[in-house]
Amino acid sequence: MTNEQSVLELIAMDRIEIPLSSLYQKIKRDKKGQANQVVAQLGDKTKYNGERSNAYLVDEDKEKARGMKEAVVEFADEFPKYGKILAGKIAEKRVKTEKHLYFGINEGCKLTGDDYIAVMTSLGLSESTARSLYPDLMELSRKLAKRQGEKRRIIVGKYDSESDD
Numbered sequence: 001m002t003n004e005q006s007v008l009e010l011i012a013m014d015r016i017e018i019p020l021s022s023l024y025q026k027i028k029r030d031k032k033g034q035a036n037q038v039v040a041q042l043g044d045k046t047k048y049n050g051e052r053s054n055a056y057l058v059d060e061d062k063e064k065a066r067g068m069k070e071a072v073v074e075f076a077d078e079f080p081k082y083g084k085i086l087a088g089k090i091a092e093k094r095v096k097t098e099k100h101l102y103f104g105i106n107e108g109c110k111l112t113g114d115d116y117i118a119v120m121t122s123l124g125l126s127e128s129t130a131r132s133l134y135p136d137l138m139e140l141s142r143k144l145a146k147r148q149g150e151k152r153r154i155i156v157g158k159y160d161s162e163s164d165d
Helices: 003-042 068-078 083-091 113-122 127-148
Strands: 048-049 052-066 093-105 152-160
Touching: 003 052, 003 093, 003 152, 068 083, 113 127, 127 152
Parallel strands: none
Antiparallel strands: 048 052, 052 093, 093 152
8 A cells, every 4th residue: 555545544534534533423422312212211120121121220339449639639638748648548449339220122122223223314324325225334333232232221320339337
């Protein structure tokens, strides 16, 4: 491959990245909003099992490293002369609980082409563009799903497990 061809491919990749990245960011925002809507509709229930789909909520405790700013402020207040202690403060962990919404398709069921077309048109694509993209997107999605498995999840909330009181 010549330098010219490499540069042209880089330019094409860069130009393609912008609209795809924009679409990805919109999907990411809309997906988070949709997940929060599902959680709100669940109300006090933690599970949903519909005709074609299912979802359930799980609280999972995760250790998270203390933030750098928090550790530095705490260190400066408590131990202004001891540099060694700073590393320990930063490495200290605290437990966070994350609320996960797991979702998937029920055994023997699948989404229809119209389900996908509706989502793509809600993202701003014309119906004809959505219909022309649909076959290639589904082929790519099938290949990726084989690697990732079908059960998916999204974090819908985070909170400290222990109160600071």
